[in-house]
Amino acid sequence: MTDSDASTAASSAAPAAAPTPANKRIARAKLLEKDAEKVVLTFTAHATGQVQKPTHQMHLLVNTPVKTEPGKRILGSIRVEARRIDVCGTGGSYVEPVYGRPRRIQGTIIEIDSSNGCVIVDAGMPIVAKLDHLQRTSDFNVGDHVTFGVKAGATFYPAS
Numbered sequence: 001m002t003d004s005d006a007s008t009a010a011s012s013a014a015p016a017a018a019p020t021p022a023n024k025r026i027a028r029a030k031l032l033e034k035d036a037e038k039v040v041l042t043f044t045a046h047a048t049g050q051v052q053k054p055t056h057q058m059h060l061l062v063n064t065p066v067k068t069e070p071g072k073r074i075l076g077s078i079r080v081e082a083r084r085i086d087v088c089g090t091g092g093s094y095v096e097p098v099y100g101r102p103r104r105i106q107g108t109i110i111e112i113d114s115s116n117g118c119v120i121v122d123a124g125m126p127i128v129a130k131l132d133h134l135q136r137t138s139d140f141n142v143g144d145h146v147t148f149g150v151k152a153g154a155t156f157y158p159a160s
Contacts, residue, residue: 060156075159083149106147
């Protein structure tokens, strides 16, 4: 095969498949504690060039058994019920409090799930927020910076 044959074969080959984006709903954490009803997870801030330290210790309910052992990394989705979601023009992304069950969340909408009445918010970790009956997903756009209170019952669903 000559050089021109090789270049022709390379150019006529099918283009490489684009990488599939990671599921935007999946949170990555370290499992600290678990029992039949709840898990305690730690999350690390993503600061470039700094020592990574855990920043949040979130207490979440579970509906399915968690097979991961404490001390290990775990993947899954965090789902909450929002009280009322408001678009805010400024501010950072956070979950309050940094220890305990989430009560207040602020971040950027990264996905809208109209069929389930949810928005996925990046608040340092992805959080699936179910809207209350007075709001619709059509009220929001991807990229909106939002803030909202959270009803009790935030739940972690381990990835399979």
